[in-house]
Amino acid sequence: MxxxxxxxxxxxxxxxxxxxxxxxxxxxxxxxxxxxxxxxxxxxxxxxxxxxxxxxxxxxMLWAGGADAIESLLPGTTDRWLKAGAHRIPIPTGMVSLAPAGWFRRWTETHYLIGAGRxxxxxxxxxxxxxxxxxxxxxxxxxxxxxxxxxxxxxxxxxxxxxxxxxxxxxxxxxxxxxxxxxxxxxxxxxxxxxxxxxxDAGVRYASRRYRAPEGTGQDWPVIHIQADPRQGRPGRIASIVPIEDGQWHVSLSGTRGGEPTSDEALFEEYARGARHPLVAEFLARAEPISEVQVYGRxxxxxxxxxxxxxxxxxxxxxxxxxxxxxxxxxxxxxxxxxxxxxxxxxxxxxxxxxxxxxxxxxxxxxxxxxxxxxxxxQDRFYPGAVGKAPGLGDRLAARYVHRLSHTAIGNFVVVKALTEVMTMKKPASVLGHPAVLFAAARGLRRPLLNGPALTERERAVLNREPLLREPLVRAEESRTG
Ligand SMILES: Cc1cc2nc3c(=O)[nH]c(=O)nc-3n(C[C@H](O)[C@H](O)[C@H](O)COP(=O)(O)OP(=O)(O)OC[C@H]3O[C@@H](n4cnc5c(N)ncnc54)[C@H](O)[C@@H]3O)c2cc1C
Structure with a gap:
């Protein structure tokens, strides 16, 4: 004792x-x-x-599986976050996401994530x-x-x-x-x-910066997420905007080994532009940076x-x-x-x-x-220069099935529901092997692929604004006080 x-x-x-x-x-x-x-x-x-x-x-990003676990240990915590300005973002409705298979539709809410600074x-x-x-x-x-x-x-x-x-x-x-x-x-x-x-280890390095969210973007702004595609045989580049408290966007860019971002402020938006689609860079051009760029590589x-x-x-x-x-x-x-x-x-x-x-x-x-x-x-085993056991036949077959699911999810609600259950950690990956999901994957798309991001009128209107001329950095503290 x-x-x-x-x-x-x-x-x-x-x-x-x-x-x-x-x-x-x-x-x-x-x-x-x-x-x-x-x-x-x-x-x-x-x-x-x-x-x-x-x-x-x-x-x-705190997915529903994590937020619900925290809520079950400490009831009332979600309310505390939301009252302090965190966003509850419905998934996939509040997510503009380019997956390897294409742009996701913003189907009715299956789950959610909490958008808040760590x-x-x-x-x-x-x-x-x-x-x-x-x-x-x-x-x-x-x-x-x-x-x-x-x-x-x-x-x-x-x-x-x-x-x-x-x-x-x-x-x-x-x-x-x-x-x-x-x-x-x-x-x-x-x-x-x-x-x-x-x-x-895919050798991922992060570069992140906070922006003041442009006027009119409000509480129900989506997460913007441009994913990499490990099948392309070149370093992955990922760009995301997460709306958080205090009217800010937390922007993280990341790249796998050989394609890492730097801490250079002048190159930040250019790096985002080099992701599989320039959408994140287009939004950033219309928002004001309020912090330095921070990098992280562990x-x-x-x-x-x-x-x-x-x-x-x-x-x-x-x-x-x-x-x-x-x-x-x-x-x-x-x-x-x-x-x-x-x-x-x-x-x-x-x-x-x-x-x-x-x-x-x-x-x-x-x-x-x-x-x-x-x-x-x-996914990480497939990036060039990844350290660790190389992908075997089983890994390749699993990756192909997940890609097929992700492709089907673009036009099939049964599959998108199963994928978001796994992505938000509400259910284990075994749900992807459920007969209904297997059947849906075999049948394929029920609706066509999208040829661009599914933006609302209000979101598109931000892109129609003139890009901001870049002025000297406004620090986060100044932006908070005034
Ligand atoms: C760049 C980046 C982005 C991320 N993004 C996400 C995301 O979007 N969503 C998500 O869910 N997760 C994300 N994560 C992962 C997340 O940060 C970690 O999973 C999480 O912090 C793990 O919590 P932890 O308490 O185990 O460890 P940590 O949060 O790292 O905390 C460890 C604590 O232990 C203390 N400590 C260390 N050594 C000692 C010691 N010897 N004695 C006493 N105290 C000690 C430290 O000071 C620290 O407070 C991200 C991580 C990184 C690096």
Missing amino acids: TQTPTGKTRVVILGGSLGGTLAAAALAPHVSEVLVLERERMLPESPVPRSRLPQAAHAH DLVDWGVRTAVLEIPNVRVRTGATVVSLVGDAAKVTGVVVRGEDGEESTVEADLVVDASGRGSKILEWLARIGGPTVDETVV TANRQRRFEKAAMPAGLVVLGDAATSLNPVYGHGMSAAAQGAVALRDTAVKTPVTAPKFAARAQKAIARPAAAAWLLAVG
Whole structure:
């Protein structure tokens, strides 16, 4: 047991970002105390950037599967986001998307996504979690190792801001310290198992910038998304505009190995123009940039199979620390959120202190992450220069079937519904093998392909405006104050 008062159970969570705070919400009802250890000096009380979350400078789409998981852990969070200016965007109605197979129709709503800056998403969750009486967050606390042995983890060693190290004991340790987690190294140091790790890296680099949304574009503006086509045999180039709070557009451009964007502001819109269609560049020419261009390149898919290893009891790994995904598919937050739900559901059936808890929870956490993994690597393996196992016959057949589905989806509602169920992580990819979907795919298009983006009159009217003359950068702060 732990250093907590006799009979009490303590969970220690490494990392106070999305995965860590959701894990706290998941476990708080089942234990006496949850302590979140976060290396950031302070977690902000408002939705503003923090230094230990560099990916927040890039557009983050939160699909329905993730948003619903968060809502089930922390009821009322969606309302908190929406009141703070987030957009609820119906899918596929509010999505102007060029897929490899062509332009998607904007069918009636099947699902939705939350359009919000990542700092706003985290703030909404963190605020709710800090209201839970038995959850405490200690900031400026960097975990440097595990305490325990190959059979059981009993705590962690933490370094404070003064450089002093101390031990924090726990009945359960949850590692949610993100993509840079040192868990494999820490496990090795206590004599733990070697964990299978697979990497598939398309070498994706992001460049992102915020724009003030042009006048009249309002709350019900669609996501604009120009996808790459891995079958073209050249580096992929992706461009997207996500409407977010404060009347802004969060614009992310990304390119796979050999076709990466740079941080050069003068080249930003030109890069967007080189995507498979210039629509994003056309909209940007009529909007005002309000931030610098930020770049980011740690985007490899990395899957660590903790659920298959002989892990010590008392240790669970969640979120990016277990499976990190190429972000262009927008699944990382949703996989972390569904992992936290899996943690809660395991705690409902098995006491957190039971020797089998960690292994059961790890298996449950792995399921949603594995679904997102297959979707990402199923495409990424095909880009030129991709690092990792080359696509085999099975991968090629699966990719052909997904392309056929995506083609059929343009003119067939049964298929678009199934595809959006998977894309939004509301259902596993197995729904794509349902007889009705197989039949629809075999029958093909029910309506013709579109020869251009399906824009409304109001959206088209923005494109009819004169492009803006580029003036010196207006900073985001200035735009907010005045
Ligand atoms: C460019 C980019 C764009 C993305 N876009 C999307 C998107 O559109 N949709 C989507 O769903 N996902 C997206 N993602 C993925 C998403 O950012 C991650 O999946 C998500 O942040 C995972 O959450 P996490 O809590 O596991 O890790 P993180 O959010 O990375 O948090 C880890 C936390 O642990 C803390 N920490 C690290 N080490 C220690 C330590 N030793 N001790 C204490 N604390 C520590 C860090 O300070 C940090 O707060 C994107 C990612 C990138 C890089």
